[in-house]
Amino acid sequence: MKRITLTITGILVVLSIALIPSSGFPEDRIVPIEVLRSKVQSLQQEAARLNEENQGLRWMLKALEDDELYVVVDTESNQLLMRKGDHVVHRAVCGTGSREFIEEETGRNWFFETPLGSFTVLGKERNPVWIRPDWSYVEENMPVPPENDPDRIVRGVLGKYALLLGNGYKIHGTTYTNLLGTHFTHGCVSLGDDDLALIYQTVKIGTKVYIY
Amino acid sequence: MKKIYNISIILFILCFSGVEGTAQEQDERAALQKQQQVLQEQVATLKREQDFLLFRKTMYAADSKYLVLNSEKKTGQLMYKNRVLKDFRFTPSRNFPGAVQSGMLVLTKKSEGKTDRNALIFGTALIIQWKRAVVPKREARIPAISLTKKDMLSVFSAVEEGATAYIVR
Numbered sequence: 001m002k003r004i005t006l007t008i009t010g011i012l013v014v015l016s017i018a019l020i021p022s023s024g025f026p027e028d029r030i031v032p033i034e035v036l037r038s039k040v041q042s043l044q045q046e047a048a049r050l051n052e053e054n055q056g057l058r059w060m061l062k063a064l065e066d067d068e069l070y071v072v073v074d075t076e077s078n079q080l081l082m083r084k085g086d087h088v089v090h091r092a093v094c095g096t097g098s099r100e101f102i103e104e105e106t107g108r109n110w111f112f113e114t115p116l117g118s119f120t121v122l123g124k125e126r127n128p129v130w131i132r133p134d135w136s137y138v139e140e141n142m143p144v145p146p147e148n149d150p151d152r153i154v155r156g157v158l159g160k161y162a163l164l165l166g167n168g169y170k171i172h173g174t175t176y177t178n179l180l181g182t183h184f185t186h187g188c189v190s191l192g193d194d195d196l197a198l199i200y201q202t203v204k205i206g207t208k209v210y211i212y
Numbered sequence: 213m214k215k216i217y218n219i220s221i222i223l224f225i226l227c228f229s230g231v232e233g234t235a236q237e238q239d240e241r242a243a244l245q246k247q248q249q250v251l252q253e254q255v256a257t258l259k260r261e262q263d264f265l266l267f268r269k270t271m272y273a274a275d276s277k278y279l280v281l282n283s284e285k286k287t288g289q290l291m292y293k294n295r296v297l298k299d300f301r302f303t304p305s306r307n308f309p310g311a312v313q314s315g316m317l318v319l320t321k322k323s324e325g326k327t328d329r330n331a332l333i334f335g336t337a338l339i340i341q342w343k344r345a346v347v348p349k350r351e352a353r354i355p356a357i358s359l360t361k362k363d364m365l366s367v368f369s370a371v372e373e374g375a376t377a378y379i380v381r
Contacts, residue, residue: 033237033240033241033244036241036244036245036248037244039244039248040244040247040248040251043248043251043252043255044251046251046255047251047254047255047258050255050258050259050262051258053262054258054261054262054265057262057265057266057269058265060269061265061268061269061272061294064272064294065294066294070295072295072296072297072298074297074298074366075369076362076365076366076368076369076370077362077363077365077366083295083296085296086296088299118292208295210292210295210297212277212290212292212297212366212369212370
C-alpha cells in the first residue's frame with residue numbers, strides 16, 4: 001500500500017518537473033506574466049510618445065530648412081559655392097584677402113583680410129567702378145589724393161558685375177585671373193568672369209552669404 | 213487501494229490541466245519577450261533620433277559652426293545654423309568604429325602643428341586630423357578621423373574651441 005502511494009507520488013513529481021516550462025532566463029520565469037504584459041504596454045506607450053515627439057521635431061526643423069539659394073565662401077581653400085540645402089548648385093575658384101599688413105608713415109595701418117561671418121547681398125551692380133581707397137596709394141608708395149579726387153575713380157578693374165556685402169566688401173571680378181585660388185585681394189572676394197556672370201544672374205538681393 | 217487510485221487520478225488530471233495552462237502561458241511569455249526586445253530596440257533608436265533632432269534644433273538657433281559626422285558613410289559636414297558650409301569625406305582610424313558612440317562631442321583643443329599638421333581634439337573621444345597630423349603621445353590612442361589637407365585646413369580654421377560635433381551612425 002505504502003509502496004504504491006510512493007510510486008504514484010514519485011511519478012507525479014517527475015512529470016511535474018519535466019513539464020515545467022524550460023525556456024527563457026530564470027528571472028523570466030520569476031516575472032509574472034502580468035508584469036511582462038505591463039512592461040510591453042509601457043514600452044509601446046513610450047515608443048508612441050517618442051515617435052510623436054520626433055515627428056513634431058522633424059516638422060519644426062523642416063520649417064526652418066528653407067529651400068533658398070545661398071553662397072558659401074571658404075577663405076582657406078579659396079572656393080565659392082552656390083548651394084541649395086544639401087546640394088551644390090555651382091562651384092567656383094575665388095580669391096580672398098591676402099592677410100598682408102601695411103602701415104603708413106603716419107601710423108595708419110591696414111590688414112587685408114576677408115571678413116568672416118554671415119552677410120546678405122545688399123545690392124547688385126553692373127560695370128562697378130572702383131573708388132581707390134587710401135591704402136591703394138600707400139601700398140604703391142604714392143601720395144594719397146583728396147577724398148573726391150577724380151583720380152580715385154577707376155573703371156574696368158572689378159569685372160562686369162559686383163555683389164555688395166556691406167562695409168565696402170564685394171564679390172566682384174578681377175584682372176588678376178591667374179591669381180584666383182590664392183589669397184591676393186584686399187578683402188573682397190574675387191571671381192573669374194564666367195563664374196561672376198552666373199552668380200550675378202542667379203543670386204538675388206537678400207541672398208545670404210556665409211564666409212568662413 | 214481504490215481511494216489511493218482515485219486520488220492519483222485526480223492529482224494527475226490536476227497536474228496535466230496545470231501543464232496545459234503553462235504551455236499557453238509559455239507561448240504568450242515568449243511572444244511578449246520577443247515584443248519587449250523589439251520595442252526596447254525601437255525605443256533606443258527613437259531616443260537616439262530624438263537626441264540628434266534636439267541637437268539640430270539647438271544648433272539652428274545657436275551662432276556657432278558645428279560638425280556632423282556620419283560614421284557609416286564616412287562623410288562629414290561643416291554646418292552653420294541650418295546651412296551646410298562644407299562637405300567632406302574622412303578616413304577613420306582602426307579603433308574608430310567600435311570606440312566612438314553616436315552623440316555630441318565638444319572640441320576641447322585646437323592643436324596647431326608644424327606645416328599645417330593640425331588636429332581638432334574632442335576630449336578623449338575623438339581627434340580630427342590631417343593624415344600626417346602630429347598628435348601628442350598621450351592622445352595618440354584616441355580614435356581619429358583623417359581629412360585631406362585642404363579640407364582639414366578649412367575645417368580647422370572654421371571652428372573654435374567649444375564648438376560641437378555630432379556623430380551619427
